Amino acid sequence: xxxxxxxxxxxxxxxxxxxxxxxxxxxxxxxxxxxxxxxxxxxxxxxxxxxxxxxxxxxxxxxxxxxxxxxxxxxxxxxxxxxxxxxxxxxxxxxxxxxxxxxxxxxxxxxxxxxxxxxxxxxxxxxxxxxxxxxxxxxxxxxxxxxxxxxxxxxxxxxxxxxxxxxxxxxxxxxxxxxxxxxxxxxxxxxxxxxxxxxxxxxxxxxxxxxxxxxxxxxxxxxxxxxxxxxxxxxxxxxxxxxxxxxxxxxxxxxxxxxxxxxxxxxxxxxxxxxxxxxxxxxxxxxxxxxxxxxxxxxxxxxxxxxxxxxxxxxxxxxxxxxxxxxxxxxxxxxxxxxxxxxxxxxxxxxxxxxxxxxxxxxxxxxxxxxxxxxxxxxxxxxxxxxxxxxxxxxxxxxxxxxxxxxxxxxx
Numbered sequence: 001x002x003x004x005x006x007x008x009x010x011x012x013x014x015x016x017x018x019x020x021x022x023x024x025x026x027x028x029x030x031x032x033x034x035x036x037x038x039x040x041x042x043x044x045x046x047x048x049x050x051x052x053x054x055x056x057x058x059x060x061x062x063x064x065x066x067x068x069x070x071x072x073x074x075x076x077x078x079x080x081x082x083x084x085x086x087x088x089x090x091x092x093x094x095x096x097x098x099x100x101x102x103x104x105x106x107x108x109x110x111x112x113x114x115x116x117x118x119x120x121x122x123x124x125x126x127x128x129x130x131x132x133x134x135x136x137x138x139x140x141x142x143x144x145x146x147x148x149x150x151x152x153x154x155x156x157x158x159x160x161x162x163x164x165x166x167x168x169x170x171x172x173x174x175x176x177x178x179x180x181x182x183x184x185x186x187x188x189x190x191x192x193x194x195x196x197x198x199x200x201x202x203x204x205x206x207x208x209x210x211x212x213x214x215x216x217x218x219x220x221x222x223x224x225x226x227x228x229x230x231x232x233x234x235x236x237x238x239x240x241x242x243x244x245x246x247x248x249x250x251x252x253x254x255x256x257x258x259x260x261x262x263x264x265x266x267x268x269x270x271x272x273x274x275x276x277x278x279x280x281x282x283x284x285x286x287x288x289x290x291x292x293x294x295x296x297x298x299x300x301x302x303x304x305x306x307x308x309x310x311x312x313x314x315x316x317x318x319x320x321x322x323x324x325x326x327x328x329x330x331x332x333x334x335x336x337x338x339x340x341x342x343x344x345x346x347x348x349x350x351x352x353x354x355x356x357x358x359x360x361x362x363x364x365x366x367x368x369x370x371x372x373x374x375x376x377x378x379x380x381x382x383x384x385x386x387x388x389x390x391x392x393x394x395x396x397x398x399x400x401x402x403x404x405x406x407x408x409x410x411x412x
């Protein structure tokens with residue numbers, strides 16, 4: 001009985017071995033058959049210090065032919081991706097000092113703002129005492145009774161509301177009051193001359209109330225609304241970046257890699273590769289059996305031309321699958337990078353708009369400097385653009401099999 005069991009077990013093992021041999025597929029060992037090594041010791045690309053400069057220097061997203069072999073990947077990485085990445089990292093490191101500088105400027109701007117606010121409040125109180133302005137309590141009642149949403153109202157809308165109560169105290173029409181205030185925002189000296197010429201009594205009252213100080217109430221920077229809108233749009237850019245990256249990370253790249261592995265194993269190309277490789281090595285075995293050993297008892301013999309021809313067929317099939325699979329892979333990573341690019345291009349436009357507005361007046365405006373800090377934070381988020389690029393280069397391509405080789409026979 002024991003002997004029968006052993007024979008039965010041996011038969012089972014033989015059946016398993018035969019089945020495993022029948023199911024052996026050379027294509028299984030080809031997926032991820034080459035390791036892509038990122039370039040090292042490269043020189044940084046052109047330096048950058050703004051989002052606009054960074055976007056202008058951003059390398060084009062990899063194309064199919066740049067990711068379908070490890071050699072092509074290395075060339076793309078060493079000449080495009082790695083130099084840009086290194087230049088960006090250096091710029092990000094330098095931005096730390098710039099952030100500290102902006103923080104110091106912002107502190108000074110806030111101090112100046114507080115001092116101006118204090119002086120304006122003192123001036124306001126003098127005008128109230130002179131009967132030229134309603135008190136704070138009266139002003140609040142006027143605003144509250146207007147029915148306007150004070151949180152959403154612009155400075156111009158608020159001025160329209162209070163003009164109706166201040167203009168009578170000045171002895172002028174509401175329209176004239178608004179004209180004078182708008183003039184004062186543009187050119188205080190011209191406003192003083194206008195009051196002297198057209199409203200001498202009002203000028204004397206203002207002069208008496210503000211002796212030793214400015215002739216009209218100090219007004220805020222008329223660019224503040226513009227800077228404020230830029231700030232809102234910059235915050236929207238940050239939110240959009242977070243949304244894009246959250247969506248991108250929702251589908252791990254490892255899942256796509258496994259999906260491609262299954263796609264390869266189930267592909268017509270893999271089945272054809274298996275058939276060619278099996279037939280090829282059977283032919284090689286037959287060919288080797290007819291070779292003569294040399295006098296030393298061994299031989300190194302190059303494979304014949306038909307071996308190279310069959311391997312070329314295999315590599316052509318590999319190229320065919322690589323190109324098709326790379327298109328899907330790059331589409332996934334490329335869609336994310338395109339969305340990120342749109343956000344940073346918007347940020348670059350806001351960066352230019354912020355600088356253009358700053359040149360129209362005092363560059364130490366607190367909102368302008370705050371916007372600069374926000375832009376600096378977005379600059380340091382440019383590294384998110386590199387993630388889809390890196391994923392693109394990590395496409396699990398199947399590298400070519402050797403098309404030249406030799407057999408080693410005998411001892412030695």
